[in-house]
Amino acid sequence: xxxxxxxxxxxxxxxxxxxxxxxxxxxxxxxxxxxxxxxxxxxxxxxxxxxxxxxxxxxxxxxxxxxxxxxxxxxxxxxxxxxxxxxxxxxxxxxx
Numbered sequence: 001x002x003x004x005x006x007x008x009x010x011x012x013x014x015x016x017x018x019x020x021x022x023x024x025x026x027x028x029x030x031x032x033x034x035x036x037x038x039x040x041x042x043x044x045x046x047x048x049x050x051x052x053x054x055x056x057x058x059x060x061x062x063x064x065x066x067x068x069x070x071x072x073x074x075x076x077x078x079x080x081x082x083x084x085x086x087x088x089x090x091x092x093x094x095x096x
Contacts, residue, residue, distance in 0.1 A: 006044055008036040008087045012079055021073045023080070024050055036084070048084060051077055 015034050018025045026036055026047050038044040055077045062070040 004037055005040050006038045006087060010083050021076045051081055
């Protein structure tokens with residue numbers, strides 16, 4: 001079995017939320033449990049970069065059309081980024 005860099009079982013969102021907001025999912029759905037799994041730190045950083053790029057695109061679109069959908073997408077991305085950052089900091093605080 002592969003070693004996992006970071007595994008998160010988020011309480012604030014589900015796989016359906018990612019589909020609704022059209023975001024990529026680094027997940028594994030085992031036994032009906034939604035998990036965000038990153039096998040390496042490089043995978044984690046790449047995913048963060050993808051989310052930040054997507055967020056920038058949504059923000060630039062918002063300034064043009066100002067829809068509630070774009071506001072919701074950006075709020076969701078911020079929630080995901082916050083969850084990822086907290087999980088990584090907890091991992092490193094346990095290691096030190």
